[in-house]
Amino acid sequence: MTTPLRSAAVRSVHATSVRHNTSFVRTASAVWRGKLADGKGEFKTGSGKFASPYSVPSRFGNEAGTNPEELIAAAHSSCYAMAFSAALTQAGFEPVEIKATADVHLNKQASGWNIDTIALKMSAKVPKIDKTKFAQLAEEAKKGCPISKALAGPKITLEAKLE
8 A cells, every 4th residue: 555655755756766867977997007018997887886807819819818899899788688678568579588698700901990880690589579579679679779870981791680
């Protein structure tokens, strides 16, 4: 049972969320020490929930640590999964599970290193949806995902598989 006080508090929180949560700034910071070839860096997210070392060997080899492309892949795959969930829900479907992967292709070209493709791969368990509607909503989610929009420079591909 909702009490009048609790009900007022819920309305107040909701109203605050609607008014103030129309724009967000998310932050991460990085430090690099030394020359490129033998230097090392570390980054951390603004929330403090994720931090990691990075270096040329972790970016272009197998050294422990992460790299910018892996972070782009994490951001894109998680954003896409959320966007697809939203698209499914808005269309009246209840997704059980969405698994998304983003492969960020970093290639050396005459002009230097370039990300020329991001390959999204997704599989999902969604009851009561046909393959046509699934594919349509998957493509709409790719186009509507804020990270997809931010990364519009490279070609972004999508492989969607209904389980």
